[in-house]
Amino acid sequence: TKMLFNDQIMERGNLIDIEDRGYQFGDGIYEVIGVYDGKPLMMDEHLERLERSAREVQLKLPDSISVLKRNLEELVAANQLNEGIIYMQVSRGAAQRWHEFPGLDVTPVTVAYTREEERMTEVENQGANAVLTEDIRWLRCDIKTLNLLPNVMAKQKAVENNAVEAILHRGDTVTEASASNVFIVKDGELYTHPANNFILNGITRRKIIQLCDELNIKVNEETFTVNELLSADEVFVTATKSDIIPILKIDDQTIGTGSPGDITKKVLQEFRSLYQHGVKN
Numbered sequence: 001t002k003m004l005f006n007d008q009i010m011e012r013g014n015l016i017d018i019e020d021r022g023y024q025f026g027d028g029i030y031e032v033i034g035v036y037d038g039k040p041l042m043m044d045e046h047l048e049r050l051e052r053s054a055r056e057v058q059l060k061l062p063d064s065i066s067v068l069k070r071n072l073e074e075l076v077a078a079n080q081l082n083e084g085i086i087y088m089q090v091s092r093g094a095a096q097r098w099h100e101f102p103g104l105d106v107t108p109v110t111v112a113y114t115r116e117e118e119r120m121t122e123v124e125n126q127g128a129n130a131v132l133t134e135d136i137r138w139l140r141c142d143i144k145t146l147n148l149l150p151n152v153m154a155k156q157k158a159v160e161n162n163a164v165e166a167i168l169h170r171g172d173t174v175t176e177a178s179a180s181n182v183f184i185v186k187d188g189e190l191y192t193h194p195a196n197n198f199i200l201n202g203i204t205r206r207k208i209i210q211l212c213d214e215l216n217i218k219v220n221e222e223t224f225t226v227n228e229l230l231s232a233d234e235v236f237v238t239a240t241k242s243d244i245i246p247i248l249k250i251d252d253q254t255i256g257t258g259s260p261g262d263i264t265k266k267v268l269q270e271f272r273s274l275y276q277h278g279v280k281n
């Protein structure tokens with residue numbers, strides 16, 4: 001398959017310097033964009049978020065967003081990707097290893113590749129379990145950086161317990177999950193952690209808030225506690241490509257009726273209509 005290396009589409013290969021700052025420090029930013037029926041979903045929103053992440057870590061993107069967009073579209077076409085994801089990252093570049101930013105002569109390194117992935121229709125329809133774990137991350141979770149070790153450890157705990165996700169809490173407050181945002185339903189209204197420094201403001205999360213507004217389902221961007229999570233009527237997690245996954249059980253606690261709730265199903269159906277034109281299921 002082909003990859004994007006800076007602004008060239010080329011055969012995938014080992015082109016990364018051992019002193020690339022992404023590799024050594026996790027000093028870089030990334031995005032994952034879903035591709036449905038050969039079309040990237042909400043690419044502009046993802047690239048806008050990349051721009052914001054770049055600004056927050058003072059990384060100067062080497063290419064304009066419009067060039068990046070064209071390159072990524074070209075990559076999808078070159079790989080004839082129909083269903084899957086685009087992964088892209090920009091590291092601060094390769095330089096002798098000193099913690100501080102390198103000089104202006106060092107240009108950030110952009111890489112992107114695609115991966116075929118089936119749609120997760122079955123787990124989205126049937127739901128899955130989650131575990132709870134303490135959120136041990138730093139205080140700028142709003143930036144989509146390459147530093148993912150706490151997320152990796154949390155997801156590993158989930159997998160070891162046959163769960164799809166690890167839901168994170170800072171003390172009593174539920175923040176998000178290892179690689180997704182968390183919503184709960186209580187008395188017909190949705191609650192999700194506000195978009196501040198404690199969570200990544202998911203593109204899927206934002207779209208769901210917008211769709212719920214159109215559906216007249218109230219969304220409260222307010223924090224909720226671990227107890228409120230466990231006693232919610234419905235819980236679901238949201239992320240690129242896995243869309244919306246109903247959570248049926250958290251640790252040993254069954255959520256609601258133990259099957260996907262009506263509001264969750266409604267939101268999922270509405271979200272699917274973004275890429276399934278004509279067919280709704």
Ligand code: PMP
Pocket residue numbers: 151176177178179180181199200201202203204205238239240241
């Ligand atoms: N939170 C975290 C920590 C994530 O890594 C992700 C992305 N997988 C999300 C939330 C969901 O964001 P998005 O909907 O933009 O994929």
